[in-house]
Amino acid sequence: MKLSVTLAKTPKPKPDETKLGFGTKFTDHMFNMDYAPDKGWHNPRIEPYAPIGMDPATMVLHYGQGVFEGLKAYRTAAGRIQLFRPQDNLRRLNRSNDILCIPRIDESFGLEALKELIKVEKDWVPRVPETSLYIRPTIVATDPFLGVRASHTYRFFIILCPVGAYYPEGFNPVKILVEKEHVRAVPGGTGEAKTLGNYAASLLAGQKAHDAGFTQVLWLDGVERKYIEEVGSMNIFFVIDGEVITPALQGSILPGITRDSVLQLGRMWGLKVAERRIGIDEVLQAGENGKLQEVFGSGTAAVVSPVGLIQYGDRQVTVGNGQVGALAKRFYTAITDIQYGRAADPKGWIVPVA
Numbered sequence: 001m002k003l004s005v006t007l008a009k010t011p012k013p014k015p016d017e018t019k020l021g022f023g024t025k026f027t028d029h030m031f032n033m034d035y036a037p038d039k040g041w042h043n044p045r046i047e048p049y050a051p052i053g054m055d056p057a058t059m060v061l062h063y064g065q066g067v068f069e070g071l072k073a074y075r076t077a078a079g080r081i082q083l084f085r086p087q088d089n090l091r092r093l094n095r096s097n098d099i100l101c102i103p104r105i106d107e108s109f110g111l112e113a114l115k116e117l118i119k120v121e122k123d124w125v126p127r128v129p130e131t132s133l134y135i136r137p138t139i140v141a142t143d144p145f146l147g148v149r150a151s152h153t154y155r156f157f158i159i160l161c162p163v164g165a166y167y168p169e170g171f172n173p174v175k176i177l178v179e180k181e182h183v184r185a186v187p188g189g190t191g192e193a194k195t196l197g198n199y200a201a202s203l204l205a206g207q208k209a210h211d212a213g214f215t216q217v218l219w220l221d222g223v224e225r226k227y228i229e230e231v232g233s234m235n236i237f238f239v240i241d242g243e244v245i246t247p248a249l250q251g252s253i254l255p256g257i258t259r260d261s262v263l264q265l266g267r268m269w270g271l272k273v274a275e276r277r278i279g280i281d282e283v284l285q286a287g288e289n290g291k292l293q294e295v296f297g298s299g300t301a302a303v304v305s306p307v308g309l310i311q312y313g314d315r316q317v318t319v320g321n322g323q324v325g326a327l328a329k330r331f332y333t334a335i336t337d338i339q340y341g342r343a344a345d346p347k348g349w350i351v352p353v354a
Protein backbone atom coordinates (compact mmCIF):
# COMPACT_ATOMS: atom_id res chain seq x y z
CA MET A 1 0.00 0.00 0.00
CA LYS A 2 1.28 3.44 -0.87
CA LEU A 3 1.14 6.06 1.85
CA SER A 4 0.34 9.52 0.50
CA VAL A 5 1.43 12.67 2.31
CA THR A 6 -0.31 16.06 2.09
CA LEU A 7 1.35 18.73 4.18
CA ALA A 8 -0.51 21.43 6.11
CA LYS A 9 -0.32 24.87 4.49
CA THR A 10 -0.24 26.79 7.75
CA PRO A 11 1.45 24.94 10.62
CA LYS A 12 0.19 25.81 14.11
CA PRO A 13 2.42 27.69 16.55
CA LYS A 14 4.19 25.19 18.85
CA PRO A 15 3.11 25.29 22.51
CA ASP A 16 5.41 26.33 25.37
CA GLU A 17 7.19 23.04 26.21
CA THR A 18 7.50 23.95 29.87
CA LYS A 19 3.70 24.21 30.21
CA LEU A 20 2.47 21.13 28.34
CA GLY A 21 -0.41 19.33 30.02
CA PHE A 22 -1.86 16.07 28.73
CA GLY A 23 -4.17 15.59 25.77
CA THR A 24 -5.04 19.17 24.91
CA LYS A 25 -2.68 20.23 22.08
CA PHE A 26 -2.57 18.29 18.81
CA THR A 27 0.00 18.38 16.03
CA ASP A 28 -0.43 19.61 12.43
CA HIS A 29 -1.01 16.24 10.77
CA MET A 30 -2.79 12.93 11.29
CA PHE A 31 -2.79 9.50 9.67
CA ASN A 32 -6.02 8.21 8.14
CA MET A 33 -6.93 4.93 6.47
CA ASP A 34 -10.33 3.46 5.56
CA TYR A 35 -11.82 -0.01 5.45
CA ALA A 36 -14.51 -1.26 3.10
CA PRO A 37 -15.44 -4.92 2.57
CA ASP A 38 -14.55 -4.86 -1.14
CA LYS A 39 -11.28 -2.94 -0.71
CA GLY A 40 -10.00 -4.04 2.70
CA TRP A 41 -7.87 -1.38 4.43
CA HIS A 42 -7.12 1.23 1.77
CA ASN A 43 -6.16 4.83 1.06
CA PRO A 44 -3.55 5.29 3.81
CA ARG A 45 -2.66 8.94 4.02
CA ILE A 46 -0.96 11.53 6.17
CA GLU A 47 -2.85 14.79 5.91
CA PRO A 48 -3.53 17.97 7.87
CA TYR A 49 -5.15 17.37 11.27
CA ALA A 50 -8.87 18.00 10.82
CA PRO A 51 -12.27 17.16 12.31
CA ILE A 52 -13.92 13.98 11.05
CA GLY A 53 -17.30 14.68 9.45
CA MET A 54 -19.77 12.05 10.59
CA ASP A 55 -23.36 11.16 9.84
CA PRO A 56 -25.30 11.33 13.13
CA ALA A 57 -26.16 7.64 12.60
CA THR A 58 -22.47 6.61 12.49
CA MET A 59 -22.32 3.33 14.36
CA VAL A 60 -19.48 4.12 16.75
CA LEU A 61 -21.52 6.99 18.17
CA HIS A 62 -24.34 4.62 19.10
CA TYR A 63 -22.81 1.23 19.83
CA GLY A 64 -19.26 2.05 20.86
CA GLN A 65 -17.61 -0.23 18.31
CA GLY A 66 -14.17 1.29 18.52
CA VAL A 67 -10.71 0.52 19.85
CA PHE A 68 -7.64 2.59 20.56
CA GLU A 69 -4.05 2.52 21.76
CA GLY A 70 -1.71 4.79 23.71
CA LEU A 71 2.06 5.00 23.35
CA LYS A 72 4.74 7.67 23.21
CA ALA A 73 7.67 8.92 21.14
CA TYR A 74 10.67 10.18 23.11
CA ARG A 75 13.49 12.57 22.21
CA THR A 76 16.91 11.56 23.50
CA ALA A 77 19.52 14.04 24.77
CA ALA A 78 21.35 13.50 21.47
CA GLY A 79 18.20 14.60 19.58
CA ARG A 80 17.15 11.17 18.28
CA ILE A 81 13.45 10.29 18.29
CA GLN A 82 12.43 6.81 19.37
CA LEU A 83 9.42 4.63 20.22
CA PHE A 84 9.06 2.16 23.10
CA ARG A 85 7.70 -1.30 22.16
CA PRO A 86 5.32 0.01 19.43
CA GLN A 87 4.93 -3.49 17.93
CA ASP A 88 3.32 -4.55 21.22
CA ASN A 89 0.78 -1.73 20.97
CA LEU A 90 -0.09 -2.72 17.39
CA ARG A 91 -0.42 -6.36 18.43
CA ARG A 92 -2.74 -5.33 21.28
CA LEU A 93 -4.72 -3.13 18.85
CA ASN A 94 -5.36 -6.21 16.70
CA ARG A 95 -6.31 -8.23 19.77
CA SER A 96 -8.83 -5.49 20.63
CA ASN A 97 -10.01 -5.57 16.99
CA ASP A 98 -10.69 -9.31 17.31
CA ILE A 99 -12.76 -8.78 20.45
CA LEU A 100 -14.76 -5.92 18.89
CA CYS A 101 -15.33 -7.64 15.48
CA ILE A 102 -13.18 -5.02 13.69
CA PRO A 103 -10.98 -6.16 10.79
CA ARG A 104 -7.29 -6.55 11.68
CA ILE A 105 -4.71 -4.11 10.40
CA ASP A 106 -1.31 -5.07 8.98
CA GLU A 107 0.94 -4.45 12.00
CA SER A 108 4.14 -3.85 10.05
CA PHE A 109 2.39 -1.38 7.74
CA GLY A 110 0.88 0.30 10.83
CA LEU A 111 4.36 0.72 12.31
CA GLU A 112 5.76 2.15 9.06
CA ALA A 113 2.84 4.60 8.81
CA LEU A 114 3.35 5.65 12.43
CA LYS A 115 7.07 6.23 11.86
CA GLU A 116 6.32 8.32 8.77
CA LEU A 117 3.79 10.41 10.67
CA ILE A 118 6.27 11.07 13.47
CA LYS A 119 8.97 11.98 10.94
CA VAL A 120 6.58 14.56 9.44
CA GLU A 121 5.89 15.86 12.98
CA LYS A 122 9.43 15.54 14.35
CA ASP A 123 9.55 19.18 15.47
CA TRP A 124 6.54 18.44 17.71
CA VAL A 125 8.48 15.91 19.82
CA PRO A 126 9.31 18.13 22.79
CA ARG A 127 12.84 18.63 24.10
CA VAL A 128 12.25 19.54 27.76
CA PRO A 129 13.28 16.62 30.04
CA GLU A 130 10.55 14.03 30.73
CA THR A 131 8.21 15.42 28.07
CA SER A 132 7.13 13.25 25.12
CA LEU A 133 4.82 12.98 22.13
CA TYR A 134 1.74 10.93 23.02
CA ILE A 135 0.37 8.79 20.18
CA ARG A 136 -3.29 7.79 19.93
CA PRO A 137 -4.09 5.20 17.22
CA THR A 138 -7.88 4.70 17.02
CA ILE A 139 -10.26 2.62 14.91
CA VAL A 140 -13.98 3.41 14.74
CA ALA A 141 -17.04 1.88 13.07
CA THR A 142 -18.29 4.25 10.36
CA ASP A 143 -21.44 2.73 8.78
CA PRO A 144 -24.33 5.21 9.04
CA PHE A 145 -26.76 2.62 10.38
CA LEU A 146 -28.99 2.07 13.39
CA GLY A 147 -29.17 -1.55 14.50
CA VAL A 148 -26.81 -3.71 16.50
CA ARG A 149 -24.35 -5.55 14.27
CA ALA A 150 -20.70 -5.12 13.33
CA SER A 151 -20.11 -2.21 10.97
CA HIS A 152 -18.99 -2.93 7.40
CA THR A 153 -16.78 0.16 7.16
CA TYR A 154 -14.16 1.63 9.49
CA ARG A 155 -11.73 4.53 9.86
CA PHE A 156 -8.28 4.05 11.38
CA PHE A 157 -6.64 7.29 12.45
CA ILE A 158 -3.59 8.28 14.46
CA ILE A 159 -3.31 11.63 16.22
CA LEU A 160 -0.39 12.99 18.23
CA CYS A 161 -0.09 15.38 21.15
CA PRO A 162 2.97 16.74 22.92
CA VAL A 163 2.64 16.02 26.65
CA GLY A 164 4.38 17.34 29.74
CA ALA A 165 6.24 15.53 32.50
CA TYR A 166 3.79 13.37 34.46
CA TYR A 167 5.52 14.23 37.74
CA PRO A 168 6.54 17.91 37.47
CA GLU A 169 6.78 18.11 41.28
CA GLY A 170 8.23 14.64 41.79
CA PHE A 171 6.64 11.35 42.78
CA ASN A 172 3.84 11.66 45.33
CA PRO A 173 2.11 8.51 46.58
CA VAL A 174 -1.65 8.66 45.96
CA LYS A 175 -4.65 7.49 48.00
CA ILE A 176 -6.85 4.83 46.42
CA LEU A 177 -10.35 3.65 47.22
CA VAL A 178 -11.29 -0.01 46.78
CA GLU A 179 -14.53 -0.08 44.78
CA LYS A 180 -17.04 -2.46 46.36
CA GLU A 181 -20.11 -1.80 44.21
CA HIS A 182 -19.12 -1.05 40.61
CA VAL A 183 -16.88 -3.24 38.45
CA ARG A 184 -14.84 -2.26 35.40
CA ALA A 185 -14.99 -5.55 33.53
CA VAL A 186 -16.10 -9.17 33.84
CA PRO A 187 -14.73 -12.49 32.58
CA GLY A 188 -16.12 -13.02 29.08
CA GLY A 189 -16.52 -9.27 28.62
CA THR A 190 -14.28 -6.69 26.97
CA GLY A 191 -11.87 -5.95 29.84
CA GLU A 192 -8.77 -7.13 28.02
CA ALA A 193 -9.58 -4.95 24.98
CA LYS A 194 -8.74 -1.28 24.85
CA THR A 195 -12.25 -0.28 23.85
CA LEU A 196 -14.38 2.79 24.42
CA GLY A 197 -17.06 1.29 26.64
CA ASN A 198 -14.60 0.12 29.30
CA TYR A 199 -13.66 3.71 30.00
CA ALA A 200 -17.27 4.93 30.01
CA ALA A 201 -18.05 2.13 32.48
CA SER A 202 -15.34 3.35 34.84
CA LEU A 203 -16.49 6.97 35.11
CA LEU A 204 -19.10 6.82 37.86
CA ALA A 205 -16.86 4.95 40.31
CA GLY A 206 -13.98 7.30 39.44
CA GLN A 207 -16.14 10.32 40.13
CA LYS A 208 -17.32 8.94 43.47
CA ALA A 209 -13.75 8.18 44.51
CA HIS A 210 -12.63 11.71 43.58
CA ASP A 211 -15.53 13.23 45.50
CA ALA A 212 -14.47 11.20 48.54
CA GLY A 213 -10.90 12.56 48.29
CA PHE A 214 -9.15 9.65 46.52
CA THR A 215 -7.07 9.80 43.36
CA GLN A 216 -7.93 6.41 41.89
CA VAL A 217 -10.28 3.46 42.14
CA LEU A 218 -8.92 0.01 42.94
CA TRP A 219 -11.01 -2.39 40.87
CA LEU A 220 -11.99 -5.82 42.15
CA ASP A 221 -13.10 -8.79 40.03
CA GLY A 222 -16.69 -8.74 38.78
CA VAL A 223 -17.70 -12.16 40.14
CA GLU A 224 -16.59 -12.44 43.76
CA ARG A 225 -15.55 -8.78 44.33
CA LYS A 226 -12.54 -10.18 46.14
CA TYR A 227 -9.62 -10.30 43.75
CA ILE A 228 -7.72 -7.22 42.62
CA GLU A 229 -7.70 -6.37 38.91
CA GLU A 230 -6.47 -2.85 38.11
CA VAL A 231 -6.09 0.64 39.57
CA GLY A 232 -7.81 3.48 37.65
CA SER A 233 -6.66 2.83 34.08
CA MET A 234 -3.39 1.23 35.11
CA ASN A 235 -2.21 -2.24 36.02
CA ILE A 236 -1.20 -2.75 39.65
CA PHE A 237 1.75 -4.22 41.53
CA PHE A 238 2.19 -5.14 45.20
CA VAL A 239 5.45 -5.80 47.01
CA ILE A 240 4.67 -8.11 49.92
CA ASP A 241 7.46 -9.55 52.01
CA GLY A 242 9.98 -9.03 49.21
CA GLU A 243 7.84 -10.55 46.45
CA VAL A 244 6.61 -8.45 43.49
CA ILE A 245 3.03 -9.54 42.71
CA THR A 246 0.62 -8.47 39.97
CA PRO A 247 -2.81 -9.95 39.16
CA ALA A 248 -2.62 -12.66 36.49
CA LEU A 249 -4.21 -11.78 33.13
CA GLN A 250 -7.39 -13.79 32.84
CA GLY A 251 -9.54 -11.91 30.37
CA SER A 252 -10.83 -8.94 32.33
CA ILE A 253 -7.51 -7.09 32.75
CA LEU A 254 -5.83 -5.00 30.04
CA PRO A 255 -2.43 -6.58 29.29
CA GLY A 256 -0.34 -3.46 29.88
CA ILE A 257 2.96 -3.04 28.09
CA THR A 258 4.40 -1.24 31.11
CA ARG A 259 3.18 -4.17 33.25
CA ASP A 260 5.07 -6.56 31.02
CA SER A 261 8.17 -4.33 31.10
CA VAL A 262 8.12 -4.30 34.93
CA LEU A 263 7.77 -8.09 34.98
CA GLN A 264 10.61 -8.61 32.51
CA LEU A 265 12.96 -6.22 34.33
CA GLY A 266 12.05 -7.68 37.73
CA ARG A 267 12.90 -11.18 36.49
CA MET A 268 16.11 -9.92 34.84
CA TRP A 269 17.16 -8.35 38.15
CA GLY A 270 16.57 -11.64 39.95
CA LEU A 271 13.60 -10.41 42.00
CA LYS A 272 10.92 -12.79 43.17
CA VAL A 273 8.07 -12.00 40.75
CA ALA A 274 4.58 -13.54 40.61
CA GLU A 275 1.53 -13.19 38.34
CA ARG A 276 -1.32 -14.66 40.31
CA ARG A 277 -4.70 -13.96 41.85
CA ILE A 278 -4.36 -11.61 44.77
CA GLY A 279 -7.27 -10.93 47.11
CA ILE A 280 -8.00 -7.61 48.79
CA ASP A 281 -7.94 -9.48 52.13
CA GLU A 282 -4.37 -10.62 51.55
CA VAL A 283 -3.33 -7.03 50.81
CA LEU A 284 -5.11 -5.57 53.85
CA GLN A 285 -3.68 -8.25 56.11
CA ALA A 286 -0.18 -7.66 54.76
CA GLY A 287 -0.73 -3.96 55.46
CA GLU A 288 -1.87 -4.66 59.02
CA ASN A 289 1.10 -7.01 59.62
CA GLY A 290 3.61 -4.50 58.27
CA LYS A 291 4.44 -6.70 55.25
CA LEU A 292 2.93 -4.49 52.55
CA GLN A 293 6.11 -2.78 51.44
CA GLU A 294 4.98 -1.14 48.18
CA VAL A 295 2.00 -0.69 45.89
CA PHE A 296 2.23 1.00 42.50
CA GLY A 297 0.25 1.34 39.29
CA SER A 298 1.89 0.90 35.88
CA GLY A 299 0.93 2.48 32.56
CA THR A 300 2.26 4.44 29.61
CA ALA A 301 1.22 7.88 30.90
CA ALA A 302 2.78 7.73 34.39
CA VAL A 303 5.11 4.70 33.89
CA VAL A 304 4.91 3.96 37.63
CA SER A 305 2.44 5.59 40.04
CA PRO A 306 3.10 4.90 43.75
CA VAL A 307 0.20 4.28 46.13
CA GLY A 308 0.50 5.47 49.74
CA LEU A 309 -2.86 4.49 51.20
CA ILE A 310 -5.65 1.99 50.51
CA GLN A 311 -9.18 2.37 51.85
CA TYR A 312 -11.66 -0.55 51.82
CA GLY A 313 -14.93 0.26 53.55
CA ASP A 314 -13.82 1.39 56.99
CA ARG A 315 -10.48 -0.46 56.82
CA GLN A 316 -7.49 1.62 55.85
CA VAL A 317 -3.88 0.62 55.40
CA THR A 318 -0.82 2.74 54.81
CA VAL A 319 1.64 1.29 52.35
CA GLY A 320 5.22 0.94 53.63
CA ASN A 321 6.01 4.17 55.45
CA GLY A 322 3.80 6.29 53.16
CA GLN A 323 6.85 7.28 51.07
CA VAL A 324 7.72 6.16 47.55
CA GLY A 325 9.15 2.63 47.66
CA ALA A 326 12.62 1.69 46.43
CA LEU A 327 11.32 -0.71 43.76
CA ALA A 328 8.78 1.78 42.37
CA LYS A 329 11.68 4.23 41.98
CA ARG A 330 13.94 1.60 40.50
CA PHE A 331 11.38 0.48 37.88
CA TYR A 332 10.48 4.08 37.03
CA THR A 333 14.10 5.06 36.55
CA ALA A 334 15.03 1.94 34.59
CA ILE A 335 12.09 2.21 32.18
CA THR A 336 12.36 5.97 31.59
CA ASP A 337 16.14 5.70 31.15
CA ILE A 338 15.58 3.19 28.35
CA GLN A 339 12.80 5.29 26.81
CA TYR A 340 14.92 8.47 26.74
CA GLY A 341 18.08 6.68 25.63
CA ARG A 342 19.93 7.34 28.91
CA ALA A 343 20.57 3.63 29.42
CA ALA A 344 21.24 0.61 27.26
CA ASP A 345 18.20 -1.25 25.90
CA PRO A 346 18.77 -4.81 27.15
CA LYS A 347 15.50 -6.18 25.78
CA GLY A 348 15.41 -4.60 22.31
CA TRP A 349 12.39 -2.45 23.20
CA ILE A 350 13.44 0.71 21.36
CA VAL A 351 12.47 1.41 17.76
CA PRO A 352 14.34 4.39 16.27
CA VAL A 353 12.32 6.85 14.16
CA ALA A 354 14.62 9.73 13.23
Ligand SMILES: Cc1ncc(COP(=O)(O)O)c(C=O)c1O
Binds near residue numbers: 234255
Ligand atom coordinates in the same frame (compact mmCIF):
# COMPACT_ATOMS: atom_id res chain seq x y z
C1 LIG B 1 -7.44 -0.04 31.59
C2 LIG B 1 -5.97 0.08 31.43
N1 LIG B 1 -5.16 -0.76 32.13
C3 LIG B 1 -3.83 -0.72 32.02
C4 LIG B 1 -3.20 0.20 31.20
C5 LIG B 1 -1.71 0.21 31.11
O1 LIG B 1 -1.29 -0.24 29.84
P1 LIG B 1 0.08 0.23 29.21
O2 LIG B 1 1.15 -0.11 30.19
O3 LIG B 1 0.20 -0.55 27.94
O4 LIG B 1 -0.04 1.70 28.99
C6 LIG B 1 -3.98 1.11 30.47
C7 LIG B 1 -3.37 2.12 29.59
O5 LIG B 1 -3.20 1.87 28.42
C8 LIG B 1 -5.40 1.04 30.57
O6 LIG B 1 -6.19 1.87 29.87
